[in-house]
Amino acid sequence: MNALEITNLTFSYPEQPVLDHVNITIRPGERVGLIGPNGAGKTTLFHSVCGVLKPSDGDIQLFGDSVKAGKFHPKVGLVFQYPDDQIFSPTVYDDIAFGPRNMGLTDSEVEAHVHEAMSLTGIGELAERAPHHLSGGQKRMVAIAGIKAMRPELIIYDEPSANLDMRSRRRLINFIQESDETVLLSSHDLEMVVEICDRVILLDEGKIIADGDTYEIMGDKELMEAHGLEKPHSLVYHIKGKHSHDDEFVPAEHIHGDHVH
Amino acid sequence: MNALEITNLTFSYPEQPVLDHVNITIRPGERVGLIGPNGAGKTTLFHSVCGVLKPSDGDIQLFGDSVKAGKFHPKVGLVFQYPDDQIFSPTVYDDIAFGPRNMGLTDSEVEAHVHEAMSLTGIGELAERAPHHLSGGQKRMVAIAGIKAMRPELIIYDEPSANLDMRSRRRLINFIQESDETVLLSSHDLEMVVEICDRVILLDEGKIIADGDTYEIMGDKELMEAHGLEKPHSLVYHIKGKHSHDDEFVPAEHIHGDHVH
C-alpha cells in the first residue's frame, strides 16, 4: 500500500488554473522534496492532499483511503509555512493538545500524546509559555509538535526552514532526518532538501517537470535554471578536466565532507 | 567622512542587555554584511542607527551628522524584514511616493523620485496595483522602491531574502550588487552575504566577534560554528591533501566558477 497516491490531480481558481493533471506516488517511509518557483502550486497541492481544498478533478489516496475535501484526515499532518498561523491556542500545551482532543481521546491519552510530541521535539519546558513569547525556532518546533501529537503517518512540511537561523535550521534538519513518518517537504532552501530527501519532485506552473533522485535532478544545472532554481552549492561539480575526476558526477559534499552534518 | 561611525553603542531592554559597546565604521560605498544568530542584536543595531531606538550609551554618526533618536534621518533607509510591515498604501504608486511626500518635495519632484525608484527596481508596470496582491518577490521590490525613492545614501536591509524563491532572490542579489549606495545587510542566507558583501561583521550576544574580509570570516569553520553559524557551501575548501592545492585557502567558488552570478 502506498503512503500517498495522487492521480490526475487538477485544481483551478476561478481566475487561473493551478494544478494540471499531477500524478505522484509516495511509498511509506520515503522523504520526498517538492521544489519549484513561487506560485508553482506547491501549497495548493499540499492543501488538496490534506482535504482543505477541493480539487476540480483527480483522486487522492492516503494509505489506501480516499481523501475527501472537508473531512478530518488524522493520518496526514501539515506543518504550515508560518507557525503563527498554526499555533492558535493561547499556551503551548493547549496548542499541542488541540488535535488529540479533537480526535476524541481520553484525558490521559491526550496527555500521553502531548508529552510524547513535546519530548520528541525537545520543547518540554515550554508547555506553559504563550506562543508570542517564543523565538522563531521554538515556534517551528511547537507547530511540529502540534502535528506530531496526532501521530500522523505522513507529515507535510511547507517551507519549514523559512526565517530560521542556522542553529534552529540545523536542529530541524536533524529532527526530520530522524523521524519515522513518511515526509513530503517543500522548500526554497535547496541545501536542506539535499540533506533530507533522496527523492525530489520538480513542479512548475502546476505540472510535474521531473521526479527522481535528488542528486540527479538538483545537479542538472540546465533543468534547474529553466525553472527559476539554482543548483545548490553543495552539488557544484568538482572542476572538470583539471583533476582526475573529469566528467564524473561528484557532489562537493561527497568529496569534501568537512561541513557539519 | 565615513558613511557610518558607531562608537561604543550600548543598548538594553529593562530585562536584558542587547548591545554591548559596539564599534563599527563603514566607509561610503562599502557593502557590509552583519551576521549572527537569532537574538544577536542585529535588528536592534539597525533600529538604533535609524534613530528608532534610543541607545543607553554611545554615539552614532551618519555621514558626519549625529543620529538623534526620534528624528527623521532621510540619509538612511531601512528595508524591513517583512514587506507587509512596511507597505500599507492602497496602491504601489502611493506607497513609493509616501516618503518623498513627507520630505516636502514638490509634486513634480515626488513624481521624478518615484519613477526613478520604480524603474531601478523594475516594478514600473505595477504602479496602480494594490501591493497586497503582489507576490513575495514583487512586494520586496516595492518595499525597496519605497526606500530608494527617498534617495538615501545608506540603505540597511534586514533579512532581505527571507521567503523569496530563487528567481526573486537572484534578482534581489543582482539589484543590491549594482546599487550605488552604501549597504548594510543582515541575513541568515549566508550565500547571499558571500555574493554581495566583501566585508562581514559577526555579532553575537550584542558583541562584535569579528569584523573583516568575507572569505576569511565565513571561511573560518570553527569561528562560524562557535556562533551558531555554518560555513557556506560555496566556501567549502577544496579537499585537502588529495590534490595539489593542499592547505591553500581556495573557496569553492573561486575554483569551480560554474555557478550563476
Add this chain to the structure above:
Amino acid sequence: MHIPDGLIPATVAIGGYAVAGALTAYSIKRINQSDNAQEQIPKVALLTAAFFITSLIHIPIPPTSIHPLLSGLMGALLGWFAMPAILIGLLLQAMIFGHGGITTLGINAVILGVPAILAHLAFQSFSGKQKLFSQDEDGKKQITRRLQIAGFLAGAIGVGLSVLMFYGFIIFTIPADIIDPAAERRATLILSLSHLPLLLVEGALTAMLVSYLSRVKPELLRGLSEARA
C-alpha cells in the same frame, strides 16, 4: 468612553448586563443559523483583535489626542457579530489593562454595541452593497462615493449615539434629590455637543477606512453575518 465601576446604581449595571446578554444571545443565534458559522469564528476573533489594537492609535487633535471608538466600523464590517466582538473587546480590555469595568461591562457593551448595530444597518442601506463589486470605471467612482458616505455615517452614528448614551446614563443616574430635569437635559446636550469634532473625525476616518478596504479587500465589506453560502 467607559462608565467606570461604582458610578452608576447597581440596578442600571444589572440592566446593562441583561440587555447586552440578550443582544449577544440574539447575535449568536443568528450566527448559528448561517451555514458557515464555524468559519466565521476565527475571522471575527482576529478582526476583534485588530480593532482592539487599532483603536489604541493616537489621533492628534491639538492640544490633546484621541483614540477612535471604531464601533461604527465594527458594525459596518461585522454586522451582528459586532455585539459579541465588542463584549470580548471590553472583557480583554478589563483583563489586560486592569482598569476595572467588570460591573459596568454590560452597560458599556450596550453603549458601544447598540450604536454599532445601528451603524451596520445604516451602512448597509446607504452603501448599496449589491453593486459594490461591479466592474465598470464610471460606476466604480459612484460606488466609491456612496461607500464613503455610508462609512462616514456609520462612524458618525457609532460615536454620536455612544456619546449620547454615555452621558445619558451618567447624568440621569446621578443619585437622587438632585438637579432639576431641565438642567440634566442641558448638561447632556452640552456635553454631547462638545463631542461633535470627535464625531466628524471618526466619520471621516471610517469613510477613509471603508474606501481603503474597498480597494484592497472588498470582500471585507460584504458583511460577515450576511455571508451565507
Add this chain to the structure above:
Amino acid sequence: MKQELDAYAHLDSPLHRWENRYKIAGLFLLAFAFAFVEDVRLLPALVVITAVLFWLSNLPFSFLSGRLKIPGLILFGIVVSLPFLSGSTVLASLGPISIKQEGVMAALIIAVRFVCIITLSLLIFSTDTLVNTLKGMIGLRMPPILADMVLLTYRYIFDLSASFRTTQTAVRLRGFQNNKLSGGKLNTLAALMGNLIVRSYEQSERVYKAMILRGYGMTDANPAALTSTLTDKLWLAAILLLAIGLVSAQLFLNL
C-alpha cells in the same frame, strides 16, 4: 501594549489557590453587592472586606495603586463636580459656588465603591494567568462560539500589536509625523489601520485552515476538565454570605 501581564500570577495565596470558576463567580457577585451599596454607613464594611481580601492575595500595593491611576483620573472629574452640582443642603459657600452635603456624600460613595470594585477585579484577573482566568470564565458556561472567539482574540492580540508597532515605526522612518491632524494624515492613519485589519482577516483564513486540519468542529472534542475541591466551595459560600449581607443591609436601610 507593553504590559507586564501575569506578573503576579505565580504567587501563592488563598486567592491564587482558589479555583477560577468559583473565584470569578464569587468575587463578581461581591462586586455587584458593592455596587448596590448606597448608604454611607455601609462604606466601612466595603473597605474592610476589600482590604482583607487584598491582604490575603499577597499582591503588592504598588500594583494596585498603579492600576487605579488612569481610571481614577476619569472618575475624579465626575466626582469633583458632584458636590457643586447636586443637592440642596449647603455645607459651605464661596460667592456663587457652594458645596452641598448631598453632593459630598454621593461623591464619597462613588469613590469608595469604585476603588473597592477595581480592587476586586484585580483580584479576579491577577491571581492567576489571564489564560487560566479566561478558561475559568469559559467553564462558567460561556457559549462555545464566544469561548472559541475569546481565546483566539486573546492569542492574536499580542502578535497584531507587535505588527502594528512595526508598521508605525516603518512609517515614521519614512518621515511621517503623527502631529497636527490633516486630511492627508488621517488618510495615512486609516491606511495603517486598514493594513492591519486586512492582514488579520487574511491570517484568520489561514488559521481556520490550520484549525480544521487538526479536527476543529469535526468530532466531539474532549475539553480539558476543570476540577474543584471542598475548600473552593467553602470560599464561595463565605463570599456569597458577605454579598448577601451587604445587599440585605442596604435594603434594610432603605426601609
